[in-house]
Amino acid sequence: MNLTRIRRLGAAVAAAITxxxxxxxxxxxxxxxxxxxxxxxxxxxxxxxxxxGGGALIPDGTLCGRTYGSYPADLGAKKxxxxxxxxxxxxxxxxxxxxxxxxxxxxxxGANDLGLDKITAACLAADPNNPLxxxxxxxxxxxxxxxxxxxxxxxxxxxxxxxxKSPNAQIVFTGYPHLFLAGLSxxxxxxxxxxxxxxxxxxxAATGAGAHYVPVSGIFTGHEIGSLTPWxxxxxxxxxxxxxxAAGYLYGYKPLVGAALGLPVPAxxx
Numbered sequence: 001m002n003l004t005r006i007r008r009l010g011a012a013v014a015a016a017i018t019x020x021x022x023x024x025x026x027x028x029x030x031x032x033x034x035x036x037x038x039x040x041x042x043x044x045x046x047x048x049x050x051x052x053g054g055g056a057l058i059p060d061g062t063l064c065g066r067t068y069g070s071y072p073a074d075l076g077a078k079k080x081x082x083x084x085x086x087x088x089x090x091x092x093x094x095x096x097x098x099x100x101x102x103x104x105x106x107x108x109x110g111a112n113d114l115g116l117d118k119i120t121a122a123c124l125a126a127d128p129n130n131p132l133x134x135x136x137x138x139x140x141x142x143x144x145x146x147x148x149x150x151x152x153x154x155x156x157x158x159x160x161x162x163x164x165k166s167p168n169a170q171i172v173f174t175g176y177p178h179l180f181l182a183g184l185s186x187x188x189x190x191x192x193x194x195x196x197x198x199x200x201x202x203x204x205a206a207t208g209a210g211a212h213y214v215p216v217s218g219i220f221t222g223h224e225i226g227s228l229t230p231w232x233x234x235x236x237x238x239x240x241x242x243x244x245x246a247a248g249y250l251y252g253y254k255p256l257v258g259a260a261l262g263l264p265v266p267a268x269x270x
Contacts, residue, residue, distance in 0.1 A: 040078045040101065042104070043070075043071075044081050044107045044109070045086060045108035046087075047085065048174075050070060051067035051073060051082070053067070053245055054070050056068050056069070071254050074250055075257060075258050087109070088155060090109075092154060098165050101166065106173075110201070110202050114144035114198060115140065116195070120242050121235075122137045122140050148198065155205035159209045160209075172257060172260045173212070174214045174257060175199035175213070177219075178221070179224060181225065181227050184225075212260055215256075231244055231252050
């Protein structure tokens with residue numbers, strides 16, 4: 001592996017973002033939603049929705065990793081169905097379990113379709129100063145690009161499943177933050193670029209199917225792994241590694257998601 005290959009991969013990621021964004025630009029304008037059927041808020045998704053890394057686990061008898069510090073908990077969700085390891089296909093099934101009078105639904109999903117945890121581990125295991133060690137990292141990044149189509153196809157199905165249960169529910173999809181401070185290494189920058197491609201896919205698919213999308217990478221800028229005040233758990237945090245900590249969910253996700261839903265948000269301090 002050499003610098004030429006990583007530059008080519010970076011160009012491919014940028015091209016994917018441009019292509020997806022171009023498709024999303026043609027998405028129909030969102031019509032004003034009908035009044036929600038109730039004030040109930042249900043959260044769907046993966047470990048980011050469950051709140052892995054956010055502190056104490058909720059003793060709910062599952063292995064989903066839901067915490068009291070998740071952004072749905074911070075926003076007073078009636079129920080958090082998010083579960084660690086969930087893919088977009090799993091969230092279609094989650095959506096089918098919400099009550100018919102649900103008023104608000106948030107969804108954070110897509111990272112597991114791409115295998116983001118394995119990609120991140122492989123890229124951190126490589127020596128950033130020795131391109132000969134980059135093959136596994138770059139190979140997994142390239143493979144992840146091939147899974148973006150699955151994410152794009154399943155998100156409208158998630159929205160359809162929600163609408164089938166609660167036609168007037170307000171639906172908000174979220175993106176993912178960059179995990180690493182920009183410039184930390186060539187490989188961590190590529191992980192961040194892969195997250196950008198995933199976020200662009202989620203945005204285009206969600207808004208194209210009539211849902212809302214909330215980007216979070218901007219508010220996490222300066223709080224990634226490698227920063228002085230990280231809102232992301234580092235690689236030594238066990239199962240919580242590469243997930244927001246309690247501050248990340250509270251000051252990163254909660255204000256933006258709460259504003260999109262029209263729910264109370266905290267004052268930003270610290």
